[in-house]
Amino acid sequence: MAQDRFRVRASGDYTQSRSTRFVGATGKLAVLLVVLLQIPVVTAHGEAESTALSQSHGLAAIFVGLALVGGAVALKRTERITPTTALYAAFAGLAVVTIGAMVFDGLAPDASYSASTMPIPRSWYPPMALLTGVGIAVVSFVVGWLKWPGRPRYTSLGILIGLWVAYPTLIPGPASTTNPLGYVIVLATPVLLGYIVWKDAQDGIRVALHDATARRFGIGVGFLLAMYFSALSGYLTFFPSEGSPHHTIVSIETVQYQLVQWPTLEVFLPQVPFFVAVSIGSVVLVGSLSTLVGLNAALIAYQWRSERVAIAGTTEGTAGTSAIVGSCACGCCGPIVAQVVVLVAGPSIAAPLYWVFVDSKSPFTMLFLVASIGLFTGGLVYATKQASDFGAPVTSSPAAVNDG
Incomplete structure (x- = not known):
């Protein structure tokens, strides 16, 4: 095999060395994050305590991280490094991308936009949400009936996504934050997702997770994504805003997260500084997203390391990976685009993006979230099927995976 020339150790020693490197690299990144947090920063409201760390540093870290990922993929495809090293x-x-995104988002100024900059009047939001949600449900029913008559779970997922979008209009006003239907929609989501993955992707996932490197890679990527989405939602930050208290706070508050209200544990440690909020709703949504992406990542890792798929330049090796990366990129990169536009083009040009994709009243905000869940799930099922169709050993013994 092409990887044989990279085997300079016995299999057991090689695996142990890679595991040690993984732990060491993770530890160094954690130390880097702690060091960065000790640097005086520009506050989120724009009053500088120091110019040592700014949004530009976060953006630079994002580009450096993307370059590392791109370089690893390119070197792996040309067989200059082993798939495991890649x-x-x-x-x-x-x-590095995650740290950069957290710095970039944490130091973003709190932009305020007047109603005159709204591209769509807010009075249009309820009918748009209702039409979009009902449309998604109807299309899901028709497509599921015609294309997957034996898999009603796909239709159910589409209808559930439609309910996510239409719910604020179906149950308008303050009553929507405590209505039982909202809790059912939220809690049913991970159950249905788990059922779909179990029915349609369990074989490939089970074998992929038996590979230690693929399992560690999937867990690591899932953890990074959980931090990323928590930071973007304001439930995790290392950059407290100006006027934050100077004493430790641990409290339980009732906070609305997406559709309904949840008892939320809030912890603020000004000495670090560090703030985190945890609720059942945030655990369900962030946990679902990070788990789906982590499983996608584990499948990519296993495909890279498998004998049939690790050959650079083959269609078989790139089809499943492209499906996964494409869906994950759409779901993960979108939330930060508006802030990049603010930095590059200015708040006036970014205002329409804010009102459409960031404003909590906009139906597109919820649509983006649930569409990401659908993309991640579809990408996982599709990639598993593609790998199986191409003959990749996703349902064979893990012993088929190369050590390198």
Whole structure:
């Protein structure tokens, strides 16, 4: 095999060395994050305590991380490094991207926009949400009936996504934050997702997770994504805003997260500084997203390391990976685009993006979230099927995976 020339150790020693490197690299990245947090920063409201760390540094870290990931993929495809080495390099790049995104978002100024900059009047939002949600449900029913008559779970997922979008209009006003239907929609989501993955992707996932490197890569990527989405939603930050208290706070508050209200544990440690909020709703949504992406990442890692798929340049090796990366990129990169536009083009040009994709009243905000869940799930099922169709050993013994 092409990887044989990279085997300079016995199999057991090689695996142990890679595991040690993974732990060491993760530890170094954690130390880097702690060091960055000790640097005086520009506050989120724009009053500088120091110019040592700014949004530009976060953006630079994002580009450096993306370059690391791209370089790892390119070197792996040309067989200059082993697939395993490429995975560790790619994970390091993703970690740098995550840190950069958290810095970039944490130091973003609190932009305020007047109603005159709204591209769509807010009075249009309820009918748009209702039409969009009902449309998604109807299309899901028709497509599921015609294309997957034996898999009603796909139709159910489409209808559930439609309910996510239409719910604020179906149950208008303050009553929507405590209505039982909202809780059913939220809690049913991970159950249905788990059922779909179990029915349609369990064989490939089970074998992929038996590979230690693929399993570590999937867990690591899932953890990074959980941090990323928590930071973007304001439930995790290392950059407290101006006027934050100077004493430790641990409290339980009732906070609305997406559709309904949840008892939320809030912890603020000004000495770090560090703020985190955890609720059942945030755990369900962030956990679902990070788990789906982590499983996608584990499948990519296993495909890279498998004998049939690790050959650079083959269609078989890139079809499943492209499906996964494409869906994950759409779901993960979108939330930060508006802030990049603010930095590059100015708030006036970014205002329409804010009102459409960031404003909590906009139906497109919810549509983006649930569409990401659908993309991640579809990408996982599709990639597993493609790998199986191409003959990749996703349902064979893990012993078929190369050590390198």
